[in-house]
Amino acid sequence: xxxxxxxxxxxxxxxxxxxxxxxxxxxxxxxxxxxxxxxxxxxxxxxxxxxxxxxxxxxxxxxxxxxxxxxxxxxxxxxxxxxxxxxxxxxxxxxxxxxxxxxxxxxxxxxxxxxxxxxxxxxxxxxxx
Amino acid sequence: xxxxxxxxxxxxxxxxxxxxxxxxxxxxxxxxxxxxxxxxxxxxxxxxxxxxxxxxxxxxxxxxxxxxxxxxxxxxxxxxxxxxxxxxxxxxxxxxxxxxxxxxxxxxxxxxxxxxxxxxxxxxxxxxxxxxxxxxxxxx
Numbered sequence: 001x002x003x004x005x006x007x008x009x010x011x012x013x014x015x016x017x018x019x020x021x022x023x024x025x026x027x028x029x030x031x032x033x034x035x036x037x038x039x040x041x042x043x044x045x046x047x048x049x050x051x052x053x054x055x056x057x058x059x060x061x062x063x064x065x066x067x068x069x070x071x072x073x074x075x076x077x078x079x080x081x082x083x084x085x086x087x088x089x090x091x092x093x094x095x096x097x098x099x100x101x102x103x104x105x106x107x108x109x110x111x112x113x114x115x116x117x118x119x120x121x122x123x124x125x126x127x128x129x
Numbered sequence: 130x131x132x133x134x135x136x137x138x139x140x141x142x143x144x145x146x147x148x149x150x151x152x153x154x155x156x157x158x159x160x161x162x163x164x165x166x167x168x169x170x171x172x173x174x175x176x177x178x179x180x181x182x183x184x185x186x187x188x189x190x191x192x193x194x195x196x197x198x199x200x201x202x203x204x205x206x207x208x209x210x211x212x213x214x215x216x217x218x219x220x221x222x223x224x225x226x227x228x229x230x231x232x233x234x235x236x237x238x239x240x241x242x243x244x245x246x247x248x249x250x251x252x253x254x255x256x257x258x259x260x261x262x263x264x265x266x267x268x269x
Contacts, residue, residue, distance in 0.1 A: 030156065030163050031198040032198060035206055035207060040207050046165055049164075071216065072216045074212070077211055080208045
């Protein structure tokens with residue numbers, strides 16, 4: 001079970017995430033996108049989902065990641081990610097509830113470049129009972 | 130309201146023509162490598178069945194990425210997408226050696242200058258796989 005003290009806490013990624021042209025190209029190729037000048041709208045999940053996983057798997061937070069399924073996903077995109085961006089990620093557990101024995105946590109991830117916010121995303125993750 | 134080279138304005142209720150994407154195991158591997166999500170439920174049939182799934186399932190985020198392509202193609206490119214949200218209601222099941230459909234369509238729900246809101250529907254094998262899918266785009 002999730003430690004209630006972790007709700008509302010923000011976790012800052014220890015590392016930064018440099019975005020390469022080849023990462024954008026590989027992601028674009030999956031969906032058949034030919035324009036490689038900017039990343040596809042959901043590209044940031046590459047960074048944010050791993051961060052959300054790390055946060056929820058933190059021993060002080062206490063979620064068993066092996067039973068997690070993705071419930072909802074939302075993006076608010078300030079500007080598209082481009083190759084050369086170096087992004088940092090801060091993740092906040094915004095909401096947590098238990099429904100029919102399933103734990104449901106919503107993690108907000110803000111990705112910043114040196115110039116400011118690039119994208120905010122919300123991942124609602126369900127830990128199956 | 131938006132003029133498209135003299136074409137008629139986009140209006141609430143307009144429908145965007147349906148499009149089909151095809152998903153197979155090869156695409157799941159490609160997405161796993163591109164996204165970093167190597168969860169075995171998306172690649173290993175025995176593992177997927179061991180955790181109670183009917184077969185290998187597509188990454189929800191792959192489904193969302195493909196639907197995002199549908200939205201961005203209509204709007205004028207990746208940069209046009211400002212907000213995008215969905216709920217993963219049913220998995221897309223991907224049996225070995227098969228190509229399964231992801232059938233996508235959308236309706237315009239709001240028009241404010243060049244900002245257009247869409248409500249999107251996505252099914253696979255006739256089953257609704259995404260719910261409450263919405264996007265805000267700047268239409269060019």
